[in-house]
Amino acid sequence: MTWVLLAAALAVAVVVAVALPFLREPAPASDALHELDPAERRLLEAEEERDRALAALQELEADHRAKRISDEDYRAVVGSLRRDAAEALRTLDRLAGGPRRAGTSDAEAKID
Amino acid sequence: MAELGRAALILTFGLSVYALVVGGYAAWRGRRRLAQSARNALIASFFSTLVAALVLVVGFVRNDFSLAYVAGHSSRALPTPYKLSAFWGGQEGSLLLWLLVLNGYAAAAVWLARKRARDLVVWVTPVLGGIAVGFAWLLVVVSSPFDVIPAPADGSGLNPSLQNPYMVVHPVALYLGYVGLAVPFAFAMGALLSGRTDERWIVATRRWTIVAWTALGIGQLLGAHWAYVEVGWGGYYAWDPVENAALMPWLAATAFLHSVMIQEKRGMLRVWNVTLVSLAFCLSLFGTFLTRSGVVTSIHSFTKSSIGPWFLGFIVVAVVFAVGMIWLRLPQLRTTAKLESLVSREAAFLYNNLLLVALCLTILWGTAWPMVSEAVRGETMVVGRPYFDFFLRIFGLPLLLLMGIGPLIAWRRASLRGLTRTFAWPAAVALATGVGLIALGAGSSTPGLVAYTFSAFVLATIVHEFARGTAARRALTGEPVPTALGRLIGRNRRRYGGYVVHASIVLLAIGIAGSSAYDSVTEGRLARGQSLDVGGYSLTYRSLGEREGANATEVRALLDVRRGGKDLGTVKAGKNAYSVEQQVSNEVGIRTDYLTGEDLFVIAEQVNDDGTVFFRVFVKPLVNLIWLAGLVFLLGSVITLWPDAREERRLATRYASARERSDTPATT
Numbered sequence: 001m002t003w004v005l006l007a008a009a010l011a012v013a014v015v016v017a018v019a020l021p022f023l024r025e026p027a028p029a030s031d032a033l034h035e036l037d038p039a040e041r042r043l044l045e046a047e048e049e050r051d052r053a054l055a056a057l058q059e060l061e062a063d064h065r066a067k068r069i070s071d072e073d074y075r076a077v078v079g080s081l082r083r084d085a086a087e088a089l090r091t092l093d094r095l096a097g098g099p100r101r102a103g104t105s106d107a108e109a110k111i112d
Numbered sequence: 113m114a115e116l117g118r119a120a121l122i123l124t125f126g127l128s129v130y131a132l133v134v135g136g137y138a139a140w141r142g143r144r145r146l147a148q149s150a151r152n153a154l155i156a157s158f159f160s161t162l163v164a165a166l167v168l169v170v171g172f173v174r175n176d177f178s179l180a181y182v183a184g185h186s187s188r189a190l191p192t193p194y195k196l197s198a199f200w201g202g203q204e205g206s207l208l209l210w211l212l213v214l215n216g217y218a219a220a221a222v223w224l225a226r227k228r229a230r231d232l233v234v235w236v237t238p239v240l241g242g243i244a245v246g247f248a249w250l251l252v253v254v255s256s257p258f259d260v261i262p263a264p265a266d267g268s269g270l271n272p273s274l275q276n277p278y279m280v281v282h283p284v285a286l287y288l289g290y291v292g293l294a295v296p297f298a299f300a301m302g303a304l305l306s307g308r309t310d311e312r313w314i315v316a317t318r319r320w321t322i323v324a325w326t327a328l329g330i331g332q333l334l335g336a337h338w339a340y341v342e343v344g345w346g347g348y349y350a351w352d353p354v355e356n357a358a359l360m361p362w363l364a365a366t367a368f369l370h371s372v373m374i375q376e377k378r379g380m381l382r383v384w385n386v387t388l389v390s391l392a393f394c395l396s397l398f399g400t401f402l403t404r405s406g407v408v409t410s411i412h413s414f415t416k417s418s419i420g421p422w423f424l425g426f427i428v429v430a431v432v433f434a435v436g437m438i439w440l441r442l443p444q445l446r447t448t449a450k451l452e453s454l455v456s457r458e459a460a461f462l463y464n465n466l467l468l469v470a471l472c473l474t475i476l477w478g479t480a481w482p483m484v485s486e487a488v489r490g491e492t493m494v495v496g497r498p499y500f501d502f503f504l505r506i507f508g509l510p511l512l513l514l515m516g517i518g519p520l521i522a523w524r525r526a527s528l529r530g531l532t533r534t535f536a537w538p539a540a541v542a543l544a545t546g547v548g549l550i551a552l553g554a555g556s557s558t559p560g561l562v563a564y565t566f567s568a569f570v571l572a573t574i575v576h577e578f579a580r581g582t583a584a585r586r587a588l589t590g591e592p593v594p595t596a597l598g599r600l601i602g603r604n605r606r607r608y609g610g611y612v613v614h615a616s617i618v619l620l621a622i623g624i625a626g627s628s629a630y631d632s633v634t635e636g637r638l639a640r641g642q643s644l645d646v647g648g649y650s651l652t653y654r655s656l657g658e659r660e661g662a663n664a665t666e667v668r669a670l671l672d673v674r675r676g677g678k679d680l681g682t683v684k685a686g687k688n689a690y691s692v693e694q695q696v697s698n699e700v701g702i703r704t705d706y707l708t709g710e711d712l713f714v715i716a717e718q719v720n721d722d723g724t725v726f727f728r729v730f731v732k733p734l735v736n737l738i739w740l741a742g743l744v745f746l747l748g749s750v751i752t753l754w755p756d757a758r759e760e761r762r763l764a765t766r767y768a769s770a771r772e773r774s775d776t777p778a779t780t
Contacts, residue, residue, distance in 0.1 A: 007119035010163055014123055014156040018130065021148035033142040035231055041308070047766045048311050049379070056377060056523060066584035068577075069522045070530035077524050 053085035117167035125248035127157035131241025158215035178263040187269040189663035204257035236302035269692035278338035289328025295320040297393035326749035333742040344698025357399030364392035367468040390434035453525035460518035471507040516570035542569035560629030609752030616745035626734025647731030709736040
């Protein structure tokens with residue numbers, strides 16, 4: 001009997017857990033999930049692109065400093081990486097349509 | 113007590129169905145509270161599964177033989193630690209462990225990603241719920257651990273092979289690996305279902321993938337050591353189907369961990385990455401199928417059952433779902449970035465991927481061949497060790513070499529002059545090692561010699577990398593060497609943790625090459641006082657003793673060991689006779705030389721009534737480097753996994769605005 005009661009208690013506990021969002025908010029102003037719209041999604045992708053370009057540039061600098069990469073290889077790649085980073089920043093500025101977002105000034109400083 | 117266990121499993125099944133169906137509906141229709149409710153159901157299903165698992169543990173500890181599963185896998189005399197092994201010693205317990213680990217991972221993954229990737233988690237919940245439904249269904253309907261019988265006076269005991277300390281931890285580690293691969297798979301599928309194929313699924317699952325991959329790697333090494341000390345045939349890996357079943361998803365996950373870096377750095381290989389993560393998960397299901405279905409004969413497979421068709425159906429559903437989703441989202445997965453040069457880091461990682469996948473698929477073919485031949489020709493044909501060894505050399509040796517080359521080439525492109533300068537020193541070390549080994553007589557095995565030479569090359573590149581990085585840091589900061597080294601690793605955890613993992617693979621390669629290509633073996637029937645010689649050792653059989661252990665009669669032959677006229681002590685080998693289980697096991701004797709990493713490995717194959725014993729004795733050079741590799745591998749993984757505050761801040765900044773937007777309920 002004890003085991004049956006414990007099983008019943010467990011069932012009640014999980015039902016409460018599952019119903020919790022409805023118990024907390026019985027009548028919310030909105031029940032819709034916010035989904036990123038196409039513009040927000042492009043913005044997020046541009047931020048990823050910016051981070052990717054910046055990380056690539058940082059890694060190249062570190063590799064060059066540690067002499068993992070020769071001067072010749074460094075010169076062959078650094079230009080295109082800088083261009084990619086600048087392009088990513090421009091895209092981000094255009095999409096954000098306003099003041100630079102966090103992290104951008106760091107990136108600019110490194111590219112300069 | 114069985115009622116509570118059964119009820120808990122039924123609840124788990126119901127919650128998983130809820131997470132799948134309601135979670136899927138909530139994601140499709142964009143219902144916020146329903147999505148949260150489905151997520152809660154997934155988390156609650158972990159706790160209900162935990163209750164079921166605890167009921168079974170209590171059943172074992174209390175010797176409750178009214179539970180058919182406990183009666184079939186335990187006995188009163190079974191030592192308590194092995195009652196824990198008995199939990200997963202049979203099919204029902206193993207499936208329960210699978211479900212417990214899965215729901216634990218699922219609960220933790222959706223909870224931790226609920227803020228950074230909220231709109232993704234909404235789609236991940238039904239995928240994880242769907243996987244849990246499959247296993248909960250098996251436990252509730254097909255193969256319940258809570259079936260009740262009239263309690264016998266004693267249980268039938270546990271297979272003696274499982275009465276080993278390794279069996280307390282090896283299956284858990286293996287399952288943490290197998291099941292953990294469900295998390296990256298679910299996030300990848302969630303990303304495809306939602307159409308959000310940005311990097312968030314990779315960011316959200318990076319650590320989960322490494323945790324699962326590490327656990328699977330460690331689980332395999334623990335299993336190999338168990339086979340070495342317990343199965344008593346003198347080896348640690350026999351290309352057994354169940355061993356292969358764990359190796360295949362590990363290889364696929366290794367390929368994924370490398371190729372995902374190309375996506376992170378260059379935005380390339382998106383299709384390849386979701387394919388690899390799906391392959392790794394489906395192979396982990398296939399591994400569980402092989403282990404649990406009884407479809408193949410294996411020293412690691414302790415059950416024969418009828419769940420095979422269910423599992424096969426489950427695998428088919430997973431494969432069709434994954435292929436369908438990848439096909440559906442192909443246009444969104446395509447990228448504009450192209451491989452700029454065949455001599456670049458991304459190209460090296462791509463070669464590494466091709467070799468890993470080729471090795472994985474070759475092993476899959478060899479492992480599945482008995483089933484395929486049975487289905488097609490009506491007779492079971494088994495692929496032997498030479499097949500696997502051949503492909504391991506063909507694909508494994510170039511992989512070993514690439515491990516040294518890949519991390520040192522520049523991204524995008526590298527010049528010949530740059531490469532020559534980068535690799536001159538490691539290549540010289542490798543060449544000197546090869547020449548030195550030939551001079552020392554190691555040329556008897558070409559694959560062994562090549563493996564050692566490549567290992568020297570990779571180790572040289574790793575040492576060079578640490579030295580160069582530390583020097584560069586010192587030049588910038590003026591820090592002392594230990595500080596500079598520590599901070600170098602601390603600020604580049606993924607890179608230097610990766611190097612440590614590579615070093616562990618080199619140790620593994622050296623250990624495998626040494627113990628398999630350069631081992632010695634001899635055998636003979638000895639009477640007391642007689643000796644045999646092997647690999648420079650001389651063993652003299654002294655006496656035979658017998659004693660009653662906790663649940664077995666232990667017979668041990670005692671041998672004196674000498675080398676070069678020097679007394680090295682004794683070694684014992686024999687057999688255990690388990691009365692309850694009515695089985696006999698080999699108990700090998702191992703003498704380890706910690707300085708050279710060599711083992712003297714003694715098997716008492718046959719103990720005769722006249723007191724003579726038939727011994728088989730191996731000398732296995734460098735075999736202990738394999739086990740050392742496990743520790744180094746774990747260290748490297750921990751370094752890689754350790755949270756990096758700067759990286760966390762960067763990601764937090766990137767996703768902050770998306771989070772702010774999704775925190776605000778939509779007004780429509």
